[in-house]
Every structure is written in structure tokens, then in C-alpha cells.
Amino acid sequence: AAAETKIGMITTLSGGGAGLGVDVRDGFMLAIDQAGRDNVEVVIEDDQRKPESAVQIADRMIQSEKVDIMTGIIWSNLAMAVVPSATAQGVFYLSPNAGPSALAGKRCHENYFNVAWQNDNLHEAAGAYANDAELKNSYILAPNYPAGKDALTGYKRMYEGDLAGETYTKLGQTDYAAEIAQIRASGADSVYFFLPGGMGISFLKQYADSGVDLPVVGPAFSFDQGILQAVGGAALGIKNTSQWNKDLDTPANTAFVAAFEQKYDRLPSLYASQGYDTANLILSALDTADVSDKDAFRAALKAAKFDSVRGAFKFGNNHHPIQNIYVREVIQEGDVFTNKIIATGLENHADAYAADCKM
Amino acid sequence: MGRERLLNAGVILLLLMVPLWAWSADEPFLITLATKVAILALAGVGLNIALGIGGLVSLGHAAFFGIGGYAMGILAAHAQNYEPLMQWPMLVEGTNQMPLIWLVATASSALAALVIGALSLRTSGVYFIMITLAFGQMLYYFAISWSAYGGEDGLSIWVRNEFPGLNTLVPLQFFLICYVILCLALWFSARLAHAPFGLALAAARQCEARVETVGITPYKLRLTAFVISGAITGLAGALFADLNRFVSPTMLSWHTSGEIMIFVIIGGVGRLFGPVIGAALFILLEHFLGGISDYWQIYLGGLLLMIVLYARGGIIGAISGREVAHD
Amino acid sequence: MTDQMTQVLKVRNLSKSFGALQASKNISLDLKTGEIHALIGPNGAGKSTLIKQISGELCPDSGEVEVLGQDVSALDRVARAQLGLGRTFQISALAMEFTVLQNTVLGALGARGGVFRFFGNVMRDKALLQQAEHALKRVGLIDDAMRRTADLSHGQRRQLEVAVALTMAPKLFLMDEPMAGLGASGSKALTTFLDELRTEAPILLVEHDMDAVFALADRISVLVYGEVIATGTTDEIRNDPEVRRAYLGEEEAV
């Protein structure tokens, strides 16, 4: 048998943002279990969404547990805190969710692979979709923090129309009456928003109740399986962008969706799919190279010879995905709200920072 | 009060022995954990001066902790990319020398404490709690949107700063630095409690009118205590940032203030070693309960409840009697 | 000039209102070296309010306060305390968690200054301890020096109030009902004590215990509804029909 491979997963398992971490973990572990290898060990730790905790757990995993590969972080700020020092210490890091721009550009690293997306990707696709849908005057809003700014930057990068307004809201804001009034008065023909988690739910419900009925576009994060049920009818018909959906018709995906539902008794989410892909990428690389041979293992990761649930998948020079980003629409199936793909927003899309990466 | 002394001595020795053992047993993470205890205890020692002796319940000490952290982050970041911090009116360069960083961290958090304290101390009681919280939150939101230094993403310093003659990258050496600082702070706060200043400050906590009629201005006492307290907590912030080689707005959030306060309460308010025991216990619980289940915080909550309900005067109070020592 | 010297405290035309209620109406009085000047009057007449204006806790609407020839109207209570105003409270104001000794040391510390010292054990400071213990001896609390103030009985706390004021070695005392809550024996002892104390510093004494007032006072001022209605010697006041009606009642006069 090959030597033991130890994988350290740091993710958010307690507190408000735990849903995402739980999905990444469950998707990841599904793939590991399916592989049935007895030489891969996964250590899982809860970061409580605190960057300081994440850093300390990373230290411990690297120093004491001597993990070879790390993964699991959900949030950009935690990734920024952990990834650079982990990769500098020779550990491979595979991101199942966050893709901050710095790590894609100037600070890219040979041991860092992003298996989800660069943060801007879904927003760029939304911008491109807005052009296709002939939206000419968008009102855009996002929370006032780095990921929010990246989001609006990403949208504007592709979007060619005018801006009816641009608003940064408070992080964690729950009441959007004022913003909705601005939107109503702005003469916009559409709204683009990036409000992850509970913020998005609040916004959508309040927007639906306000009587403003301009078309809304957003990234998948506010329309993911985990929270769609909480938004309910307010989300119906809204277009959102994602690199994956459960109706993607590939054998790998069909099998994944069925297996996930069977094991966990719920529909898989975007995050679960990313966790699943991450694990499969690792497993595929382990099939061709031993992790102790870093160069060979890195090359095997780079080759990405695995069956991604999102279809075609390959890495760019900065180890970020080059992939299709789809446009989905929220629909109702029985009494379950879910998404269906209606178009491809961007094809084989790479990120805007790849050129800054000297690798 | 022999029992409390004995307990204190035991705790401070244990805090030293564990990392030494961990070093010989090659358990570097245990050293990191001990370092974290020492640093957070230091933050608590700072708060305890305002809270325990002066009765100033500050729910804004994260502000000083965070300012200390950012002082480290900003100086080190500039040292790393060789861009001066400012060029006008004079050239200020970044640095990666710990002593210098500590100086800046202490001074800037003391300055912040002076401003925040001067304003906040016009109120008292719950209003004081809330106004300090307000200042903390202002800084927090400021840091989140301060994109020059990372905003919510925070600021990473890839390597630990340097201390002349030591290799700070060796966990044990960095621990020893923190440990010595903690001991110094404990010593200072013990002296302070028994000094004229401590007596007057404690009197101002109990009866403001009494202090005034003997010709002492409580406001000045409190402000001084608040500044000292903020400075020590700021120093702890700089060390904490160095421990993680990373600083972010979470250091400024009210959760941090709350946690520092909780260390002090668990250990025993106004007890010299309260923050040390409190921080040690809290961190151990957090660390070891984390492995039990995803819902470990329920157990943490339950344990904390037991402590408040059944250990009056904190852990130290429960072990060595409720009365605070008079001598 | 000599008159100036002997006037330790001079209050001129002090007025103070709380909303519609005029608690002090144009009050003038003085306190001379070596005397006890008693201030009596019905409950709510404004005695404590007057004391507070003299000590600086309350700011008068108009009028001046002079201490040892210096106008202190603009000074706060801390500055006035430093100038030598010793005060006891009607309702004990003490550091309850402290020992009796610590409370008195605090007084001595306030008088000496040097509060902003961060090193050195204050409870081992010989000079302060001596001063504190001396004061405790004088009020008869020395045996309770190491007890917690909260554990004292009400009467013992009153004694401690006086002791703390003593440690300040003030130039004059403002005492708001020092006898309140003292038992008969305590009152007797305190009366004897204040009698001696007046040679150290004159006392403006607010008190309802007429035995004590008549035994001690050199002069008495009577305050009714914020106004001084009479000032005079013990006998003059005792026999003033207006005072008897408003304050003393029938029995006391006998």
C-alpha cells in the first residue's frame, strides 16, 4: 500500500455560518467514503469563523499532526489568514470555497489550488448575463467589505450598461427598506445584489413584499439549496449565476446528487459539490503520485484528471479553475424550491488576475 | 490568604512547566496553546486593573487589543514591503523589531484609552459599559472598511517579528517572551493594587463621594487606570497578532471584549490571578470540548453557567474564599 | 483685619432653588475660630442643601462662599477639601469593602497628597498609618481597625465618618448630623469629643439632637424654609417663641 496521506480540514462547523462548512465537509467526506481507501486520513476542525482560530488550528495541523494537504476554509478572510503561511510551509492547500483575488494574482503559490472559483467569477458571469438579457440600467449593491467590493467590481468588469445606483450596505444588515426605496426611485431596469447568507434572505423577502418588480440577478450564494427554502416564493424566477447545478446532465453529477441525497437525506448544495470535487481531485492525484513527492503530486493536481461534477474542469496558470459559469433560474419542484440551468453565462472562463500570477 | 497565594504560585508555575514539557515531548501545539493563554491572560490583567480595582466595566477593551494588533500589523507590513509608513511631516519606516512594535502598540493604545476614557468616564454604570462598547464598535466598523490594511480580510505578516538575541520562530522562545511579559504585568498590577493609587482607585469604585471629600478627584484616578489598563491590553494585542502573524477586525469586535471580560470573571474579578486562571480554563475548554461534537458550545455554555452559579467570586473565589485579600 | 482672621468661613447671600422650591433664600452666616456654630431647623428646611453648597457638591444659584478669606465659589469639592474643608455625611459615605483602617488611611492619603504613586505598599506607610490610627483612637474605633466597614453597626460607621474627617486635619468641619444613629452613650462620648475638637478647627454642626446642640453650640442659627430666621446664643434660641413653634416644640424648651 502507498504511504498514509493526512488531510487537514478547517471549516466552520459551529455558530451562524455553520451550514456552509457542514455542506463542504459532507460533500468532501462522501467522496472519501466512496473511494474506500484506507490510506487517507482526514482530520476535521471547527474554526468558529474566527480567523485567529483558523490560524492556530492550521499551525497545529502542520506542526503536530504533520498533515500533507489542507482544505475546508469557507470565508475569504480566513483563507487570507491561513493559506499563505500554510503553503509557505510546504503544505498543499486546496480551496473548496473561498477565492480571494490576492491569492489568484500576485500572491499565487504553486501549492495553492482553488477548486471552486475565483471570488469575482460568478459576479462577472452575472454582468455578462445582464448584457445578454439587455439590461441597460442596473442598480447594484453589496455589503461594505472586501468581498462585497470584489463582487461589484466583478459585475462591472463584464456589464456594459449604465449604473442607476451603487450602494454598499452594512455588513450583517437585516433591514433593506431604505435601499429598496432608493431602487424604486432610481429608474433602474434591474437589480444586481451580492448579499450572502441571512442578508440575502432578508433582502429578497423585503424586496418581494415592496411591490418593486424589477428583474433581479445575483450570484448563486443567495439562491443555494440550503437557504432557498427559507426565502421561499420570494425567490421564484430570479436568475442567478453558478458553476454548478444539480440538474447538470453529466454522469458524475447524477451519481453525486443521488449518492448525496441517499447518504444525508437532503439535496446537495453548491458547497457540497465543491467539497466533493475537492476530495475527488485529491484522490485522483493520489492515484498517480505520492504526496511525499511534491513535484509529482503538484503536477498530478494541476492535471486535474478527475470527473468533476460540473463537467469540464481545468486549471489556469494560477491554479484557479477555467470553467463554464451557468445562469440558473429559481423554480419550484413540488414544494421544494430549487434551480434550473437556463443558459451559459460565460464559457471556459478564467479569472482576471491570472496575468498577475508569475507561475 | 495563604491559599490564594499558593494557588497563584501553582498556576504560574504550571503555565511555565507545560510548555517546557511540551518542548521536550515535541508537542509544539501545546506551546502555542500556552502562549495563547499567556497573551490573553495579559489582556485580562490589563482589563482587571480597570474592572477589578476601579470597577470600570469596559466592554470596549477589544479596541485596545485591536489597536495593539494593528500597530504590529501595520508596522510589520510596511517593513515587509519596504514602503515607509509616512513621509510627511517626517519619514516613518515600518519595523519588524518586537520591542519597537511593543512600544508603538502600548503608546497608541494608551493614547486611544486616553481619548476614549476621557469621554466615557463622564458616564457611569451601565452607560459606561455601553459607551465603551460604542467606541469599540466604531473602530470595528472602521477597520472592516479600511481597505488600505485589508479591511475585513485583515493583514497577514508571513513571518513573526524579531526579538534581539532570540529566534521568535521557535515556539518555546516566543512563549518565554510572552510569559516574562505576563509576569511583569502581574507584578506591576500587584504593586499597583497596594500602592496609594490602588487604594484610592478602589475607594472610588466603592464610594465616589468619600474620595472627593478627602480631596482626590475620582475622574483623574479612573482615567489613569483606564489608560494603564488599555496600554497593557494593547501590548497583549500586539503579541497576539504576532502569535498568529495575522491581524483582523475580529480582534476589535465586541466578542473579543466580551471574551476578555469573561476570562476575568471566570477567574475572579479583582483577583490578581483571575485573568490567568480564567484565560487558561476558557481556552482549555474551548480546545478540548471542540473535539467532542459539533455542538460543543452547549457544553461550554453549561460549564460556564455552573461556574457563575456555584463558584462565587470566580474560580479563585471558590477555592480560596470569597473575600478579596486586605493587607 | 483680626475679624477677617477669625472668620474661617463666610457665607454671603446664598440662594438655591430646585424648580419651584427655594431651598436656600439669601443665606448669610459665618464661622469663627474655635467655635461650634450649630445649624438647626425643621426637616427639609435646607440644612443639608446649605452644607452641600459650602462643600461644593451643589452649585448655588447666587451668592459666595469664603474660606479663610479666600473666595472658593469657583472651586469644586475636591479643591475645597484640599483647602481644608472636612465633611461628614448625613448618610454614611464610606468604602464598604475596606477595613476601617483602610478608610482612615485613605483620608490621611488625601490630606498628604501623592495619590498617583504606583509602587510602595500604602498600608505599610508609617506616617499615614500613624495618622490613621491616631484618628481611630480618638473616636474609639481602634479596636475595630481591622474589621470590614460593611460589618460595622450603623453607629460605628458614624464614628468612622468622623475619624476619616479627622485624618484630613481640616481647617474647619462641616458635620451633617454626626449624632444620628449613635446610641445615648455614643452621643455622650461624641459630644465630649466635639467639645475638645473645636479648639483644633471650628465646626459648622447640623444636628437634631438638642441635648448635644445645647451642650456644644456657641452660636445657633435656625433655618426654616430656606431662610435663617434667628441667630444667637443657646439661651436666646431656646427662648425664642418663633423657634419653639417651628422647631423645638414645647417639651424641648423646658
Added chain:
Amino acid sequence: MSLILILEQILNGLQFGVMLFLMAAGLTLVFGVMGLINLAHGALYMVGAFAAAIVAAWTGSFVLALAASLVAAAAAGALVELLVIRKLYDRDHLDQVLATFALILVFSEGTRWIFGSFPLFLDVPSYLSGPVTLPGGIQYPLYRLTIIAIGLVVATGLFWLIARTRIGIQIRAGESDREMIAALGVDISVLYTLVFALGAALAGLAGALVGAIQSVQVGMGEPVLILAFVVIVIGGIGSIKGAMVGALLVGLTDTLGGVFLPRLFGLFMEPASATSVGASLASMLIYILMAVILLVRPSGLYGGQS
């Protein structure tokens, strides 16, 4: 910016204020009147929202859901009072802070354990959904108007309870001297259990009402907690009127600050940085407001004594 939009934003500010009052009402009661710092207020708010979501899903009735929120939160409150809070009245604020912080952990993680990590669905009932047109042509959601009405009713009821009823007097007397009011024959422990349960019920009601237009999820109570504290401190602790005024002030400041500050900065900055600087300042605004008010009036707008 048109006048009508300005008016609408002012209305939004007032509405947000009333919503804040609703969130803060239970806290004012417990904090101001019983002198207890209850950090677990947000947890009770969450309990109310979850109870409402569950019952709404079962029965489809919003009214029943609201009733459930009241009952569940009151029961949780009474239980907590009997088991924990009761032992804390004669402790200082710090012990209360620690204990109620521990309660947050127990409640939040307990809820997550039972209901999972994902938000639940709770929506505005159809008969209250959608906008109505106000005089002047402002389109305004009916549900928000309902919240305003309920908020005002709660405010009046509380004010009356505390200021005018004998129970209110006894509660306040108990806050000033618990031992004494008991020595005068009032069973203060039962009274306090009731008050705490009432405070909890109000928190639960707010959770359900507000939850219907926000997200019902673990941790939803936390931002509310801080805001509610800000509100009652600005107004002056112990004053229902103060809480109302404080809530309206905070609501207006927050809403109008978010709307106008970016524009203000736009006058002398380039648009991109103006929006971001304006938004940063807007997020600090209510804390600045609180600090300024406390500096001018150290015990809040209507606080008698500190």
C-alpha cells in the same frame, strides 16, 4: 432627490425605529426595571422566531405562529428565570453578563442541534403582504405598517403597566431595594419570574414579527441584542418612553445616514470612494450617535439616575 423619496426614507427610518423598539421592549423591561443585564435576550428573540416558523409550517396560520412565539419564548424565559436568573439578582452585573452569555451558547447551539444550520422559512401572510399606497403616492408594505401598529400598542401597554399599575410600582420598588420590598410583604420572586417571562414573550413576539421579513436562523438575535442595548441606553435605562424615542432616533439615523452620507461625500469625492467612505461612516453612525448623546446626557435622554 425628490421630496417624496425623502419623505419615504423618513418613514422608513421611523418604521425601522418602531421595529427596533419592538426588539428592545422586552430588554428594557428586564434590564431597566429589574436591573438585570440579559445578554440572552437575543436568544429568546430567536426562540420566538423559530417557534413561529415551526407552527406556521404546521398549521399555515400566521396568527397561531405569533401565539406560539409568545408562548414558547415566555416558557423559555420562565424556565431560565427559575433555573438561573433567580440566583443572579443580588449579584453584580458581571456575573449576569457571564451567565447570560453562557445561556446564549446553550440556546444557539441547542437550536442548531435541533433544527440544523440552515435558515427556516417564515413569511408574511398573504393578507398582510404587498404594498399599499399612502397619501402622497408612497407605496408602502402593509406588513411594515402592521409592525408599526403593533409596536405602538406594545409601547403603550408597557408604559401603562410600569408607570400606572401597582405591579409596575412594585417591580420598580424591587429594583431599588429587593430585600425591603419583600420585607413589606410583596412576593418579589414570583413577580420577577412573571416579568422575566413577559420580557421574554415580547422578545419572542419581536422575533416572529421581524423574522417574517428577515431570515430565521441561528444567531439572528445577536445583532438585535447590540442594537437593542444601544436603543435603551440612548433613551435612558428604565424608561419605556426613552426606549421609544431612542429607537426612533436610531432608526432615523441609521436609515438616513445610509442614504445621505454617500451622497454627501459624493459632493467632494469621486463617486466610487464616496459610496464606500460614506457607507463606512454610516455603519459607525449609530455608535457615534450613542456616544454623543451619552456625552451630553450621561444617563441617556430620559434616564433619571445612573
Added chain:
Amino acid sequence: MSLLSLRDVTASYGPSQALFGVKLEISEGEVVALMGRNGMGKSTTIKTICGMLPASSGTLEFAGENLRGMASHRIARLGVGLVPEGRRCFAPLTVEENLIAAARPGPWDFAMVAELFPRLEERRDQTASSLSGGEQQMLAIGRALMINPRLLILDEATEGLAPVVRQEIWAAIARLKRDSGLSILVVDKTLRELAAVADRAVILNKGASVWSGTMTALTPELKDRYLGV
């Protein structure tokens, strides 16, 4: 039969014992003075009666009910009205609110209290914290009367009152005794005034009752030994 009876009561503040055997009987309609120097345990005895401090041993009975272990509010409801040492008015409440907070049905109501202390009527809407010391004392007495007690306990109730008011209060107490058959336990320092109203006296010394008898039996020698006069 006695209304209140204490036998061999001991009590402690935490580790320090304050009562070492108190014996005290009060009959229906009787006024008893509890005397002793400062710190001898008078107030502690009262706290024990009112259930504010648990007795460690001994028996306490009121109107045939065992008071030991009974909650403070239940003792009050049996008819024990307390005017505590140091007044303890509810500072943020108005005068009127202080009075009605604990009122129980019976002859004493606001009007009657106002008649006894007209000053309280004048200050009706002022908060207790802004009252003068004497006014607060009147309020505390009025408050205790409002619960319509069978036994009124006055712990230094005339402390800090002007002589006229004091006379009024003593007159009021005498009237209460005469007209309503109220039993009264009173602690006060002025012997002369006590002698006029009290039927009997009990002397405490170092936490134990050392003497009890009629006021007239109180010899100068006893006074000197236990009261210091």
C-alpha cells in the same frame, strides 16, 4: 398570650455570629423597647424577626406561626410592618408610589398617613431620593403603616427628625397604642422619649438579652451598665 415570641435565638452574618441567645416577648397591644449600645444586635434581632437574616437556632413565633425558615414577604403578610434602620425608601419612586407599593387593605391608607405626616402630602409627586432626611423617615413610617400591620417595628425611626416632628411621632405612636391596639417594637436612643410610650424594655448586650422588665424598673445602675447613660 404573646403576639411575638423569640426564645434563644442565635444568628450569624456568614462566619461571624451576631446573636447569641435573644429572648423577647411582645403581647397584643404592648409597646416594647429594645435597647442596648451600638452594635449590640438590636437591628440584627429585627432582621431575624422579619426573615431578612435566617436564625441559626432558637424559636421565633408570631401569632402562633413559626417564623423560622419563612420567607420575608410571608412574615410581612402575617402583619409585621418594618421601618428599617437607615430608612431604605425606594429612591426612584415618588412618595405616593412608595406608599402604595406594598399597601394592604385596612384602616391605614394614603389619607390617614397624610394626616399623620402632612409633609408627605406636600411632597406627594417628588421622588424619594430628593426628600430631606427627615422626610424620608416619615415616608418609611408611613410605608410600614400602609401594610396595616399588627406589629410595627421601628428601628431608630426618629433618627434625624426635628424635635417637633419627633414629638409628633411619639404622640402618633402613643395614639396608635391607645386607639388601635397595635403592638410595637421600638428601638430608639432617647430614653426619655421611650419611657413615655414603652411598657416594657428588653436590653441586649453583645447579642444576648440580658435584662427585661417594665420601663420603671430600669434602674440608673442598669442604664449605666448597659446603655452608657
